[in-house]
Amino acid sequence: MITARALTKEFKIPRKQPGLKGAIRHLIHGTYDCKRAVDGVDFSIEQGEAVAYIGPNGAGKSTTIKMLTGILRPTSGEIRIHGVDPQKERIKNAKNIGVVFGQRTQLWWDIPVEESFSLLKNIYQVPDEVYSENLRLFQEIFGLSEFMGHSARKLSLGQRMRADLAAALLHNPSTVFLDEPTIGLDIGTKEAMRELIQKINRERGVTIILTSHDLRDVEDICRRIIVIDHGKVVCDQEIRALVAQYPMDRGLQITLSAKSPGLLEALRAKEGITHAAMEDTHTLSVEFDPNLHTAFSLVKEIDQSAVILDFKLKEPSIERMIEQIYRSGEGAK
């Protein structure tokens, strides 16, 4: 189990005047600006959960992950990971967890991947059977063998991230932290990464804590989301419950035979239409409040001023749901 209680991190940013005089003055007076990146975060995550930790840029996601993994010292508050304080017992905690940072590799830069793995095997004291079983699994999903002999420096981003995820899982950690693991990856690699993460979560009961801007990651892997904004938790729920709770504006996608002048303006003028735009020359996208309109009544109305070739209903996506959470958060301020 993972718990965070009133977790807070303030960064002290030195306020230095330029030049030598400023440096000396700073040394004596030591004035700092305080930046509160994480502000009283509470949560508790059971073993085997898969949780998405999401929020806009600068919300404090990475800072939270860094505190949970023992890299950063909290300013105040408490963390327990399987009963261990990651700051006080960094090494003990490190044995239990696996970590992937999308922007940075955890591998040795100049050493062949193969050799990095065998070093990690020794460092984490991974038993031979576990090691070869894991390598077999990674090979099956990732096809690692094609670049096992290359040093991390020479890998493409996709290869490196596959190697990085494999390296983080080599010692069968009970919890895995993934900070933007799919950033910048091609679709194929993204899917392979999701597959492996999903597999170890479902089949091995590994706890997953994931931050990502790609909501496909969230949908495929996680069952719960914690949304953070300005360092504070603004929502912590099962994704399914969240979908039920947010009666979303519905969306319609309509294919027209030709562009119809005046149609968009007419739609936008109506009450209960939250969005109307042409996606391309023939595709009209409309979002509406289901309390005021039905998809059928709208289609019928549009049909009177344009020729409809096809239409479909858009499902409420997590993406739009999260947008709403942010919006309502902004409104509360």
Next chain:
Amino acid sequence: MRSVQIFFQMMAANLRGLMAFKADFLVSFSAGLLSQTIGLLFLGVLFSNISTVAGWTVFEAAVLYGYMFVGEGMMTLFFQGTNGLWRQVRRGEIDRYMLRPLSLEQQIFGRDINLAGAGTTMTGLAVLGYSLSRLNIDWSWWRILVLLASLILGPIIRVNINFACSAAVLLLDGGGIKGIVDDLYEMGKYPLDIYPKAFRMLLLTLVPYAAISFVPAAVLLGKRPVAYILFLPAAAVLILLLRKFVFHKAIEHYEGAGN
């Protein structure tokens, strides 16, 4: 014991990584040789006009150079990771070390091998050996002991000075201190007697470059009583503790690599 084994495995991997670039290998090795030889030229120029400096002849002074080169070379060869900690912070390497179940020191010590250090060490040993052979030293058992101890403790002191300085740069968030310590390194190449008292104390205690070179040389050459050699182990213990303290403080202040 297991951590020692992992350390050696890391070093072996580093070395194999280096061997992959055979050309680099030779270039950095010769660079080490060359840069120290240029240092020696300066010694030659210095002694071309004057016969002694503070009572030390050219070969006696060369012993100091030899010791400093050996310390420098061993550090560069095996413990290059103690250099430029701030750079490792910026690249997120320290963040990575923190994720591993190993001590940070072990990972920093085991980070890198630089073959320029092999060139420097060999130059140092050659200069030391040749100078000592020209000095008619009576090699009694205790002199041999002093020589061995100084060749082991010297590099240890050198590495710890470097590590402490690198950690202090992190802690104070500035490069000023590195310039000062580098200047003190140059001072370690000459007889202590030419400096004012405050510097002598500094070079024997807080930044003990003199314990690497001057202390064993002065004892071997009979310029100081045998008991003077005690500065060597004392300085080693002191700098070790100082390094541990400064590094601990630096990590306590560590705020991560940023984004």
